[in-house]
Amino acid sequence: MRALFLSEPPFHFGVHEPAPDLPSRIQALVDAGDREEAVVLFQREAVGLPDAMIAQFRATDAFAGVVPLAQSTVYDATLARELSTPTDAMLAVDVPVTILCGQQTFPFLSAAAERLAAAMPHAELIISPESIGHRLDAHAATRILAARLA
Structure with missing residues (x-):
């Protein structure tokens, strides 16, 4: 694997966890x-x-x-x-990681994307204005992925 792309990964990082049941x-x-x-x-x-x-x-x-x-x-x-919080193995991925997040998405997803980008040594957070409400814009995502894989 030479690159990893994540779209609004829903990690809670121990914050505002949903009820166990x-x-x-x-x-x-x-x-x-x-x-x-x-x-x-x-x-x-x-x-x-x-x-x-x-x-x-x-x-x-x-x-x-x-x-x-x-x-x-x-x-x-x-x-x-x-799997509320990424494991050490996940955080240690040794390839470039691009984390995509919509500019207008759910607050917990924005927070998760920011925390994950900060915790991963090879991560880049890209905010996509075209992606709204946890709906990845296909054209924007394609443009971002193509640029990173070129």
């Missing part, structure tokens, strides 16, 4: 067939979105598109709980 509460909602509430619970407690932002998102067509993926929020919450 979050994955099981999300799974209970999925099992009960309440996928919408499972997604909302994940957004509220794992991502830290305020209720007003969640309500805005629920009113969009995009929300309907993520509801079928509710089971994946259980996996996301479980992984985030199990």
Whole structure:
């Protein structure tokens, strides 16, 4: 491997950790067939979105598109709980690391990107104005990756 690219890695670094039982509460909602509430619970407690932002998102067509993926929020919450802080081996990666972060993303993701860049000796943090709301802009990402791999 000659380079590593990360997009808004969701490490908490021990700060504002979600409740340990979050994955099981999300799974209970999925099992009960309440996928919408499972997604909302994940957004509220794992991502830290305020209720007003969640309500805005629920009113969009995009929300309907993520509801079928509710089971994946259980996996996301479980992984985030199990690996809240990068391991020493992760931090010691000996290749150039580019950490991409949207200029207008969720605060905990911005904080995580900054902490990770500071902790990794070969890391560069790139703030992408085109990437908004934890949605990586494909054109901006392609431009950044191409420049770093050239």
